[in-house]
Structure formats: structure tokens, C-alpha cells
Amino acid sequence: MKSSLLLCVALAVSLGVILVAGYPWEPEDKDYVLVNNKCQCVTVTSKLIPSKENPNEEIVERNIRILVPLKARENISDPTSPLRTNFVYRMTDLCKNCEPVETELGGKIYQAQQGNSCNEPETCYTYNRDKCYTTTLPFLHRGEIQKVPVALTPTSCYAD
Amino acid sequence: MTLLALIFLLAFFPAQPASSRYLPKAAISSPVFGPRQVYGLLDGSVIVKCFYPPTTVNRHDRKYWCRQSATGCRTIVSTTGYVAPGYQGRISIIDHPDAESFQINITQLAAADTGTYQCGVGINGRGLSHKVNLEVSEGPHLPEGAELYYVKLHSTLTVSCNFGKDAELERKYLCKMGKKGCYDIVDNGKKVDKDFEGRVLLSLQEDPGSFTVVITQMGWEDSGLYLCGFGTYGVSGETKELDVHVYEETSVPQGKPTIIGVKGSSATFECHYNSLKRSSTKYWCRWKPNRCEWIISDDGYVAPFYEGRVAMYESPDNNTFTIILNQLESKDEGYYWCMTDDVKEQQSSTQLKIIDGEPGLTGEKEVEARVGSRVDLTCHYPCKYYSYEKYWCKWDSPSCTPMPASDQRQPGPGVTCDTDNRTVILSFDSVAESDQGWYWCGVKHNGHYGETMAVQLQVTGGSGADRSLDLLDVDKPSHAEPPSHAEPGVIPKGRASSDAGEQSAASSGSSGESHDPNTVALIVGPVGAVLLVLATAFAVFKYRQLKRSDLVSVGSYRTNISMSDFESVKEYGASNKACVKESQETQLGGDEFITTGATPGNTAETKKAKRSSKEDVDLAYSTFLLTSGNIVQDTPGGDSRDSAAPDVPPPGWEGQI
Numbered sequence: 001m002k003s004s005l006l007l008c009v010a011l012a013v014s015l016g017v018i019l020v021a022g023y024p025w026e027p028e029d030k031d032y033v034l035v036n037n038k039c040q041c042v043t044v045t046s047k048l049i050p051s052k053e054n055p056n057e058e059i060v061e062r063n064i065r066i067l068v069p070l071k072a073r074e075n076i077s078d079p080t081s082p083l084r085t086n087f088v089y090r091m092t093d094l095c096k097n098c099e100p101v102e103t104e105l106g107g108k109i110y111q112a113q114q115g116n117s118c119n120e121p122e123t124c125y126t127y128n129r130d131k132c133y134t135t136t137l138p139f140l141h142r143g144e145i146q147k148v149p150v151a152l153t154p155t156s157c158y159a160d
Numbered sequence: 161m162t163l164l165a166l167i168f169l170l171a172f173f174p175a176q177p178a179s180s181r182y183l184p185k186a187a188i189s190s191p192v193f194g195p196r197q198v199y200g201l202l203d204g205s206v207i208v209k210c211f212y213p214p215t216t217v218n219r220h221d222r223k224y225w226c227r228q229s230a231t232g233c234r235t236i237v238s239t240t241g242y243v244a245p246g247y248q249g250r251i252s253i254i255d256h257p258d259a260e261s262f263q264i265n266i267t268q269l270a271a272a273d274t275g276t277y278q279c280g281v282g283i284n285g286r287g288l289s290h291k292v293n294l295e296v297s298e299g300p301h302l303p304e305g306a307e308l309y310y311v312k313l314h315s316t317l318t319v320s321c322n323f324g325k326d327a328e329l330e331r332k333y334l335c336k337m338g339k340k341g342c343y344d345i346v347d348n349g350k351k352v353d354k355d356f357e358g359r360v361l362l363s364l365q366e367d368p369g370s371f372t373v374v375i376t377q378m379g380w381e382d383s384g385l386y387l388c389g390f391g392t393y394g395v396s397g398e399t400k401e402l403d404v405h406v407y408e409e410t411s412v413p414q415g416k417p418t419i420i421g422v423k424g425s426s427a428t429f430e431c432h433y434n435s436l437k438r439s440s441t442k443y444w445c446r447w448k449p450n451r452c453e454w455i456i457s458d459d460g461y462v463a464p465f466y467e468g469r470v471a472m473y474e475s476p477d478n479n480t481f482t483i484i485l486n487q488l489e490s491k492d493e494g495y496y497w498c499m500t501d502d503v504k505e506q507q508s509s510t511q512l513k514i515i516d517g518e519p520g521l522t523g524e525k526e527v528e529a530r531v532g533s534r535v536d537l538t539c540h541y542p543c544k545y546y547s548y549e550k551y552w553c554k555w556d557s558p559s560c561t562p563m564p565a566s567d568q569r570q571p572g573p574g575v576t577c578d579t580d581n582r583t584v585i586l587s588f589d590s591v592a593e594s595d596q597g598w599y600w601c602g603v604k605h606n607g608h609y610g611e612t613m614a615v616q617l618q619v620t621g622g623s624g625a626d627r628s629l630d631l632l633d634v635d636k637p638s639h640a641e642p643p644s645h646a647e648p649g650v651i652p653k654g655r656a657s658s659d660a661g662e663q664s665a666a667s668s669g670s671s672g673e674s675h676d677p678n679t680v681a682l683i684v685g686p687v688g689a690v691l692l693v694l695a696t697a698f699a700v701f702k703y704r705q706l707k708r709s710d711l712v713s714v715g716s717y718r719t720n721i722s723m724s725d726f727e728s729v730k731e732y733g734a735s736n737k738a739c740v741k742e743s744q745e746t747q748l749g750g751d752e753f754i755t756t757g758a759t760p761g762n763t764a765e766t767k768k769a770k771r772s773s774k775e776d777v778d779l780a781y782s783t784f785l786l787t788s789g790n791i792v793q794d795t796p797g798g799d800s801r802d803s804a805a806p807d808v809p810p811p812g813w814e815g816q817i
Contacts, residue, residue: 031184031185032182032183032184032185033182033183033184033185033187034182036187036188043188045185045188104418104420129217129282130215130217155217155220155222155282156216156217158216158217158219158220160216160219
């Protein structure tokens with residue numbers, strides 16, 4: 001009984017410390033990027049705003065921006081596939097961060113991956129501007145049909 | 161109740177890491193940057209310059225200038241060759257991919273041209289654009305637009321402001337525009353905003369009233385409007401507007417912003433610069449609130465406190481220079497800048513943090529030697545440096561000149577790393593006064609400098625021999641022999657390179673002597689000391705033996721045994737083995753009765769042994785009892801030794817012990 005009372009007191013004190021000390025100073029209007037997915041064209045940002053019910057409290061507001069490419073194909077690398085009519089966006093998949101990040105461990109810098117299931121291929125709904133997408137098309141030349149490689153995103157496919 | 165409190169408490173914690181883990185919104189806002197407001201005169205012309213990240217895609221993509229309206233953004237001119245009707249001949253667009261910008265020239269301005277436009281890259285309305293407000297007025301004075309700065313993430317921003325003679329004696333400052341006014345970042349006093357600590361420097365230039373501000377490690381939050389001016393904001397003086405935008409190019413970042421050094425070890429800083437100008441001095445300095453303290457520069461200057469600790473290596477092919485700082489202490493924590501005299505040149509900064517730990521390279525840090533003696537400087541390296549290139553060099557400001565040294569372990573085929581033999585030795589056959597100074601042992605990998613360790617070599621001159629030094633050496637028994645044949649491997653004189661031979665880590669030098677006439681006295685000294693030590697050792701040993709025998713005498717039977725030892729030996733002669741054995745048998749105490757084949761003959765002889773006290777008689781009797789017992793037990797066979805003894809404890813013996 002006495003030990004639980006002591007624990008309660010300790011918790012109360014630590015709570016008090018946090019409430020009084022406050023959060024670390026953050027500059028005005030801090031909008032953070034949670035998701036910037038170029039494959040499915042989704043961005044999610046969040047910020048703290050005063051709540052409507054209680055202006056003294058702060059709540060988290062998330063802005064989700066989705067650009068749906070209506071003229072995209074089912075397979076973006078194959079222009080002969082049918083038009084895509086089914087777009088699925090999952091928050092868990094979008095929030096997964098597979099970008100390697102540099103962390104410091106024992107004085108040396110290492111590259112670490114933040115996500116667990118990063119090996120699964122993603123189905124993209126639109127083109128990533130920095131990547132080059134190509135396909136092969138049948139080309140009738142001198143009576144012969146040849147498969148010729150063509151660039152689907154010419155501006156991204158320059159060598160230099 | 162406690163559980164609820166705990167949960168409530170935990171709810172507060174996730175708020176903390178958010179600010180450091182996630183990028184601010186500026187990171188995903190449009191990287192295309194241009195002026196916010198452009199002013200033009202009626203019938204005049206105006207130039208709008210827009211910046212974009214010089215990635216491959218952007219450099220080849222279409223650039224456009226469009227007019228914003230309710231329905232979208234209608235293209236006026238673009239790099240694909242289109243010009244809108246009504247603008248023929250008075251507008252042009254030129255792309256400069258090397259300068260990461262494109263330019264729009266508009267002439268013959270009319271009042272109807274006032275409006276909102278967008279300059280952008282790619283396809284209209286996709287977000288890769290920047291909004292520009294164009295205002296055409298009658299004049300005659302046009303307000304000046306802000307000066308644009310387009311800076312790469314983590315790089316350096318250099319801002320120059322010149323106000324002329326008016327500003328000469330006034331306070332000069334740089335502040336950032338915010339919601340509630342302009343927040344001071346730095347001024348020519350000591351004020352520095354804490355967000356900019358360690359990464360901003362304001363320096364006054366030669367022209368009166370002009371100054372430059374350098375900010376390194378530009379982050380996303382540093383984008384925005386700035387004011388540089390003199391006087392005080394809102395109260396007096398003039399200001400100049402600066403518009404800064406940070407962009408990211410998806411390539412390798414420039415230098416590491418933070419370097420972590422282990423206490424006692426070393427840290428390596430790599431400074432990159434864009435062009436090589438031989439006239440400018442390159443230097444490395446430590447950041448202080450209103451100045452940068454010089455530490456080392458390429459014209460040979462080294463700050464007094466950093467003697468032997470810092471070196472600069474230049475590699476003009478890669479446009480870098482490397483600084484190594486060793487013997488790190490906690491007070492070395494701070495910000496260090498790589499700078500050049502040339503203001504337009506790239507300056508960069510790094511933060512150094514010190515942590516506790518073990519340095520990789522170990523060895524004697526201070527070595528004293530006499531002139532003319534042989535000195536070996538040893539450096540042990542751990543297995544992680546097995547494949548690295550190791551070197552020794554002599555420190556002479558501002559660099560460290562490499563010296564020939566040998567690596568004990570030649571890295572041949574095979575991937576094992578022994579725990580011994582990992583040393584690099586620098587030897588001096590005959591050290592001279594000029595060899596005094598700092599020596600560094602270091603590792604290099606792929607052309608990059610790694611860890612180093614500094615050793616200070618002090619040479620005490622002259623033949624006025626430090627006898628004390630010799631005696632110090634000689635204390636250790638391994639060095640007790642006269643120095644002329646001390647080392648296991650004899651090294652002939654004249655060979656400059658170092659040699660094999662396991663040297664102990666504490667090589668204090670003077671174990672090898674050369675044939676100087678002065679050393680005769682030096683040889684006699686150690687020999688005498690050796691004799692003294694031997695004598696002392698002998699005395700101590702004897703004393704202890706005596707002491708032991710004293711202890712033994714408490715159990716009185718023992719003393720007499722030893723006495724009888726001598727007596728019996730004298731009597732029977734040295735070669736009488738049987739008798740010596742016999743007396744040894746009776747000497748044994750405890751329960752360990754090594755009866756080496758007790759035969760009836762022996763028992764008879766034990767009786768016959770000369771005894772001079774009652775104890776001995778008792779001893780002999782008990783021995784007899786035991787041996788007889790053994791004889792009985794012996795019949796099963798063999799020498800029943802210790803196994804027999806505990807089973808048959810002599811009844812009388814316990815009483816005696």
C-alpha cells in the first residue's frame with residue numbers, strides 16, 4: 001500500500017515537471033511531412049493546431065493530399081494494358097519508410113533501413129519523375145517486325 | 161489509478177521525437193524559386209530569373225512562363241518554342257542549365273501586364289512552379305526587389321551587404337523575417353541566435369560599411385526572407401531584403417555535418433572547395449561567437465596550443481584539404497570552419513563531438529632518449545586496421561612529413577589477424593637533438609586519412625650520463641643483462657630501417673649502447689647495480705628460507721629433521737642415495753604417504769636411522785605402523801600409494817599433528 005502511494009507521488013511529480021517545463025521551443029507553424037510517396041502520388045503533412053472545442057489544447061491535424069491519375073494504365077510500363085479504374089491507398093503502406101538513413105553508432109556512421117517489409121515491390125499509379133521508364137514496341141521495318149525500345153518518359157531518360 | 165497515470169505520462173513522450181525525425185513541409189514544397197515581386201516601368205523592360213535544381217530531368221525539361229487565371233495557368237512563352245499571341249516579339253525565354261536557372265525577358269511593358277504569373281518546369285499546373293507578381297507602374301522610382309539566393313541543402317550561404325559610409329560606425333546585423341517582426345540572427349557584437357550557433361560568421365570588409373555574412377549547414381528551415389542592415393530594425397538605419405531558398409539535389413551530401421571523436425584519439429576533417437586559387441590562403445579555425453580563431457593555415461601558421469596536435473594535408477586534384485586533430489579532449493568540442501581568404505570561395509563547417517572510449521592506436525606517448533642512443537617508437541594497431549596503410553611521420557608545421565618505418569605484419573594473402581605482432585615501429589639508430597619533436601603514427605585507407613596517434617620524443621643531450629635512467633632500466637630483471645647483448649636479435653649498426661624482434665611496449669630506449677669511450681663508465685655502473693641486486697636477492701631468499709625454517713621450528717619435529725638432514729648427509733656421504741631417500745621418507749608429514757614400494761627391508765632401515773629426539777622415535781614408530789599396514793594391503797598388488805593412505809589413517813599419527 002505504501003509503495004503504491006510512493007509510486008503515485010513520483011508519477012505526479014514527474015507529470016508536474018513535464019507540464020511546467022513545457023515542450024522544447026519550436027518555431028512557429030511547424031508543418032511536418034509524414035509521407036511523400038512519389039509512386040502513388042500521396043503527401044501527408046501534420047501539424048499541431050489549437051482544438052476547436054478547447055482552444056488551450058493542441059491537437060494534431062493531418063493533411064492528406066492524393067493526386068489520382070485518371071488516365072493511367074494498369075501497368076505503367078506497358079501502354080497497351082487497360083486503363084486503371086481501381087486505386088487503393090493504404091496508410092500503413094504509405095507510412096512505411098524504406099529510405100536508408102544514416103545513423104551514428106559508436107563513433108562511426110552506418111546506413112540503416114527503417115522499414116521491415118521493404119522488399120515487396122510496389123505497384124505505382126504514376127511515373128516517378130527521376131526514373132526512366134521504357135518499354136518495347138513492335139516496329140515494322142523492311143517487312144520485319146522488330147521489338148524496339150522506346151522511352152515512356154523521354155525527359156527522364158537522358159544520360160547526362 | 162497508477163496505470164492511468166502511467167498511460168497519461170507516456171502520451172506526452174511521442175511529441176518529442178517528431179521534430180527531429182520528420183522533414184518540415186518546406187522539403188516537399190516546390191523547388192522552383194524566383195522573385196516574389198517584380199516591378200517594371202511603363203514601356204520599360206523587366207527580367208525575371210527563376211531557379212531550379214540541376215537534376216538531369218530538370219535540365220532537359222520544358223521551361224515555361226504562364227499567366228495565372230481562374231481557370232488555370234495559360235502559357236505565354238515556353239522553351240518548346242511557343243509564344244502566345246499578343247506577346248510576339250516582346251518576350252523571350254532562355255534556359256541556362258549550368259547556372260541552374262532560366263530567364264524571361266519582357267519588353268514594352270503595358271499596364272495590362274500587371275498580374276500574377278508563374279515560372280515553372282515541366283507541365284503547367286503540376287506544382288513545379290513559382291508564383292511571381294508583376295507590377296507595372298508609371299515610375300519614376302521603382303522599389304528594389306529582394307536579392308535572390310538559391311542554396312543547396314547542407315551547403316554554405318554567403319551574403320554581401322554594402323551600405324557605404326553611413327554604416328561605417330553603426331551596428332551591422334542580419335535578421336530573419338517572421339510573423340512578429342525580424343528576429344536577429346547575428347550582429348557585429350556578440351549576439352548569435354541559438355539556432356545558428358556555430359554556423360554563422362559576420363565579418364567586416366575593407367570597404368567602409370560593407371560586410372559579409374556566411375552561414376553554413378543550410379537546412380530546410382533556413383528558407384525565407386532575411387534583412388541585412390545597419391542600425392536597429394524598425395528604429396534606424398537601412399536594410400536590404402534577401403530571399404533565400406534551400407533546395408535538395410538528390411546526390412551525395414557535401415561534408416559530414418558532425419564528426420565524432422573519441423577522447424585521446426583523433427578526428428579527420430575534409431574540406432572541399434570549388435576552385436583552386438593559389439593566391440588564397442586556406443585555413444582552419446574554431447568558431448567563437450564573433451570571430452573564428454585560427455588554428456592552422458597552409459602558410460605554416462599553427463596556433464601555440466595546437467603544437468604537435470594538428471596537421472593539414474592538401475590534395476589539389478580532388479579540390480580538398482584534410483585536417484587531422486589528435487590528442488582530443490572534451491574541451492575540443494565545438495564548431496570548426498574550413499575557410500579561405502577568397503570570400504567567393506566555398507566555406508564549410510563541421511561540428512566536433514567528443515565521446516569517451518578507447519583509441520584504436522596505442523603506444524608510448526612520451527619517449528625520452530639520450531643523444532646517440534637507439535630509439536624505437538612503437539605503435540600498436542587493432543585488427544580493424546589490418547588492411548589499412550600505416551605510416552609514421554614527423555610533425556613539422558603545418559603538415560606531417562612521412563618517415564620510413566616498417567610494419568611488423570606484412571599483409572600477405574590470407575585473412576587472419578593475429579592478436580600479436582600488430583605493431584609499426586619507427587627506429588632511430590642514433591638519435592640526434594634535431595630528431596626531437598612530435599611524431600605521428602597513423603592509418604590511411606583509400607586515400608583518406610584515418611586515425612592518428614602522437615608521440616613526443618625528447619632527446620636529452622650529452623654524456624653526463626643519467627645514471628638514474630640506467631638504473632631505472634635495470635630494475636626489471638629482463639633488462640638485467642649488460643646492454644651489449646640485451647636484445648634477442650642483434651642489430652648491426654648502420655642499418656637505418658627498423659627490425660623484427662619483439663619489443664615490449666614500454667621501450668624506454670637506452671638498452672642498446674654504442675662503442676663510445678664514455679660508455680665504459682656506463683657499463684660498469686649497471687654491472688655493479690646488477691651485482692647489488694643479485695646480492696640483495698640472495699639475502700632475501702636466504703632470509704626467507706631462514707624464516708621458513710623458523711616457522712617450521714614451531715612444529716618442533718621439523719627443525720630436528722632438517723638438522724638431521726645435514727647430519728645424515730655428512731655421515732653417509734653425498735652419494736649415499738638410499739639414506740637420503742630414507743630421510744626424505746620420514747620427513748613427510750600430513751596424510752600424504754608416498755610409500756615408494758615399502759619393503760620390509762626399508763622398514764628395518766627406518767628403524768636404524770639415527771634419531772636424536774623423542775619425536776623422531778615416535779615418528780619412526782608411526783611410520784613403521786603405516787608401512788606394515790601397507791605391506792598387508794600390498795598383496796593385492798602394486799604400489800598402493802595415495803589411495804591406500806586415506807583408507808588406513810595411522811591411528812597414532814593424528815595425535816601427533
